[in-house]
Amino acid sequence: MADPIDCALDLMRRLPPQDIEENLANLLEIAPDLTDELLSAVDQPLRIQKCPATGKDYIACDYNRDGDSYRSPWSDEYDPALEDGNRPPPAIRELEVVANDAFNTYRDLYYEGGVSSVYLWELSDGFAGAVLIKKINDTARLMKGAWDSIHVVQVTEKGRYAQYKLTSTIMLYTLTSRDALGSLNLSGNMTQQDERDVQVNEPGDHVANLGRMIEEMEAKMRNGLKEVYFGKTKDVVNELRSAGSLDESRRQAAVNQELFHKLNARQG
Template identity: 50%
Template sequence: MDPYSAALDLLRRLPPTNVSANLDVISRLCPDIAEDLAVSVDQPLQLKSDGENGKEYLCCDYNRDGESYRSPWSNAYSPPLADGAVPSETLRELEVGMNEAFDTYREMYFEGGSSSVYLWDLEEGGFAGVVLLKKALPSATLQKGSWDSIHVFEVRERSRQAHYSLTSTILLYLGSKTIMNEGDGDVSLSGTMTRQVEQDQTVTSPSQHVVNIGRMIEDIENKQRNSLSEVYFGKTKDIVAELRSIEGSEIKNREANLRRELLGAFGRRAPVE
């Protein structure tokens, strides 16, 4: 197995909460594949503040150029970068509209958190982009948790139609600090989920892309939420219920003895003629 495939395989098996630290270690061990890994591996989203207006924005590999990150609100890089990549004027207008739309979407579904949308032109025609959403619990509480959504899409425009390709990844982490007994420790649950979908939609104006992409992301996020709730959390609940019962061992033993007594009593009864 080549180093790149081996590194991806290893990162899939390590806890998602430590992906940034693990990626840094692998990159130092194999610097030749560091750049490819940074593009291929989804990491928890980081927040930065726009120096021009003070608004927060999310950072990922799609708005990075060197060591600088572009803000979707001011279109400026931090630290400043004179020749940083920016979308064309027409695409920038669409980017502004999508940021406003998904800021409303974030408030409706997450009631807080942060969102950012970045678009870029494709050399072979059309454009691509990424929608980022993040919600984290306050660090002062005993419960810890974060939800990171990374929705990467490509748009190929045709005559009054467009073909959309969407890849959505959810990074979820939940944790709880136990304070009942000193030696109980912490409980944590984390994982990632990736889904892909392609659709052809009618396009009557550039703003129609906001509606089409928004509907696709809303639909796929709802499906991912349901899968996380029913499959992953449901299975975890079943496993925990098998490992640890709410009832103590004394009650369990008493119930087992009662069952044995009843079975013995029924076995000694004479048959009815």
């Protein structure tokens, strides 16, 4: 008999990413005994909030949540205010500040918009963190979409080296609706992992090492999404409707037929 949690996760992977919150709530209502496992295993779309102290946007998710409050990476304060909320120790917080500045520049260069946030927390033999990027396109009246990047990393320090275990998830959807073309919903998600040992001479090197890993991972996953989703859609459209004219297709068929006859004559 199939494992219920495996079946539930397989179902969530096949449903539209933009409806994850609604579908997850429905699934939890059907199978409440899977609540803890599903909430920890299913990545939900990132939400954007504004930091009251700095006025900057940041990403609210499980990685900066304590109760019903969310910690801003810019001010290190919770909204709503929470005096005893979980915060990283000073050394980790200092690294978190540097990482937020670095990935804010990365986001601006690669995404030309959107919001990024980095959250770090301490482990017994190192630290862990989440690098989050979200961009929404809702400027066009008949087109909208969103891109969510969720990079979770565990860093284990081993003397002058550090081991990085990275799990990256990208959730993407694009929606269009036109009278002439009808409605199109193109969506999906992809998760990949990477692991490597890299030399570390000073704490700031962690940010550079993570930056290189995430940059390479996002490029790889973007190409994968392009081939799997957009490439397949293009193939389907081309099968349904040829881009060339009817006369051009007939000329091509005639050339192919002529070549076929000449090859047969030569072989005979």
